[in-house]
Amino acid sequence: MTPELARDRIIETEALAARYGHVQALQPTDMHVGEGELVAVLGPNGAGKSTLLRALVGLTVSTGMVRFRGAPLPRGNAVAVAARGVVLVPEGRGVFGPMTVAENLELGAYRLNDRSEFERRLDRVLGLFPRLKERMSQTAGSLSGGEQQMLAVGRALMAEPKVLLLDEPSLGLAPRVVSGILETLGSLNRAGLSVLLVEQKAPLALELANRAYLLSTGRVVAEVDPREIKSHDDLAQYYFA
Ligand SMILES: Nc1ncnc2c1ncn2[C@@H]1O[C@H](COP(=O)(O)OP(=O)(O)O)[C@@H](O)[C@H]1O
Numbered sequence: 001m002t003p004e005l006a007r008d009r010i011i012e013t014e015a016l017a018a019r020y021g022h023v024q025a026l027q028p029t030d031m032h033v034g035e036g037e038l039v040a041v042l043g044p045n046g047a048g049k050s051t052l053l054r055a056l057v058g059l060t061v062s063t064g065m066v067r068f069r070g071a072p073l074p075r076g077n078a079v080a081v082a083a084r085g086v087v088l089v090p091e092g093r094g095v096f097g098p099m100t101v102a103e104n105l106e107l108g109a110y111r112l113n114d115r116s117e118f119e120r121r122l123d124r125v126l127g128l129f130p131r132l133k134e135r136m137s138q139t140a141g142s143l144s145g146g147e148q149q150m151l152a153v154g155r156a157l158m159a160e161p162k163v164l165l166l167d168e169p170s171l172g173l174a175p176r177v178v179s180g181i182l183e184t185l186g187s188l189n190r191a192g193l194s195v196l197l198v199e200q201k202a203p204l205a206l207e208l209a210n211r212a213y214l215l216s217t218g219r220v221v222a223e224v225d226p227r228e229i230k231s232h233d234d235l236a237q238y239y240f241a
């Protein structure tokens with residue numbers, strides 16, 4: 001690969017692999033997200049989607065390589081990875097239930113010392129998610145599932161990520177709520193944010209994605225152009241080929 005092409009990839013893996021004891025949850029995997037791309041990773045339960053994201057950000061012990069804008073990312077150090085701008089919205093949202101919405105958002109920007117920059121980021125997040133603005137002093141645990149997902153995304157955005165990784169943001173949410181959140185992700189992406197979106201709900205993710213990887217039993221079984229997937233059957237053929 002030429003250095004020019006390497007720079008076009010905001011994040012890429014080379015033979016990234018992870019195991020839990022005897023379970024090889026992620027086979028050596030090469031994948032990437034281009035600058036400004038929205039890439040979906042689709043696959044059934046247990047396919048290794050969460051393991052891939054956790055390995056990318058250093059929350060799971062892994063082998064192989066992760067590069068960010070061509071340079072190796074620190075391994076096994078999620079804090080250092082987040083400081084580079086690679087930020088994960090985890091499966092199950094990971095908001096701090098007993099803390100208020102405002103406190104959760106503040107935590108997203110805990111490395112920031114600049115008050116006016118903090119206010120600027122907060123205004124932007126609350127502009128994207130006005131529901132959170134009305135609930136700033138409520139505990140995160142008292143929010144609905146959809147609001148908690150907004151908070152999880154909002155908290156990640158407070159860190160001003162360069163690439164946002166999302167682990168099944170639609171899980172357990174009503175379709176209308178999901179489409180609102182995905183629309184917001186789409187508009188963030190159109191404004192320049194690179195996104196890696198893990199989903200089981202393929203049609204929703206494919207509507208937004210520039211490209212998609214299909215993961216099955218820890219392996220990328222196909223890379224697809226979302227425009228070529230018209231039906232569930234089109235997708236199924238990759239799994240049963
Ligand atoms: N902490 C863990 N300990 C042991 N096995 C795990 C652990 N987490 C996940 N696995 C196994 O690794 C495989 C991939 O899991 P995961 O990455 O969570 O898949 P997905 O997110 O696609 O549902 C599954 O077989 C799962 O049972």
Ligand SMILES: [Mg+2]
Pocket residue numbers: 049050051091167168
């Ligand atoms: Mg998962």
